[in-house]
Amino acid sequence: MRLLSLSVCVSSESRGQFTVTQSAAVSSAVGQTVTIICRTSQNPSYLHWYQQKDGQPLKLLIYYTNTLASDTPGRFSGSGAKSDFSLTISGVQVEDSAVYYCQSYHSINSQDFVSLWLTFGGGTRLEFGSKRPTLTVLPPSREELQQGKATLMCLANKGFPSVINQKSVGSGSGNVRG
Numbered sequence: 001m002r003l004l005s006l007s008v009c010v011s012s013e014s015r016g017q018f019t020v021t022q023s024a025a026v027s028s029a030v031g032q033t034v035t036i037i038c039r040t041s042q043n044p045s046y047l048h049w050y051q052q053k054d055g056q057p058l059k060l061l062i063y064y065t066n067t068l069a070s071d072t073p074g075r076f077s078g079s080g081a082k083s084d085f086s087l088t089i090s091g092v093q094v095e096d097s098a099v100y101y102c103q104s105y106h107s108i109n110s111q112d113f114v115s116l117w118l119t120f121g122g123g124t125r126l127e128f129g130s131k132r133p134t135l136t137v138l139p140p141s142r143e144e145l146q147q148g149k150a151t152l153m154c155l156a157n158k159g160f161p162s163v164i165n166q167k168s169v170g171s172g173s174g175n176v177r178g
Helices: 142-146
Strands: 005-012 020-022 025-028 033-040 046-052 059-063 076-081 084-090 099-109 113-120 124-128 134-138 153-157 166-170 173-177
Touching: 020 099, 025 033, 033 046, 033 099, 033 124, 046 076, 059 076, 084 099
Parallel strands: 005 113, 025 124
Antiparallel strands: 020 033, 033 084, 046 059, 046 099, 076 084, 099 113, 099 124, 134 153, 166 173
């Protein structure tokens, strides 16, 4: 009789032998299509996707890269190969607001044991629309005012999406930076 040893290691993001990377957040509007990207450091045996709504446990959405769990709506789809994977939601609904986690599954077989590595990404939050940032206008320095100059600085904080277009106006001419 031969004994088989099985070890299972569960890790998050970059712990252990394998790493799984996701962006922190994506923004969408109702009805749009959104894609969440997941990258792994090594080719996994399988990749699964989970959804976690606030205050609720993880819910399996997609397993084996592209197979929908029985209660997953058809607007969700998974794809990918090697180390690049994606979760796509076509026709996003308000109830899709959640954090989405990808999880890689690596199995290492040897003559005497099987080692399973389950590694989760850090999660990608799906947010809706845009959130206006808090704006703070910073005054010019005393030194600048003494020289007859004045530069105002505008600080934008906690806006979404994080890409903001700004317009700088000086000496009667405008410059646009994004």
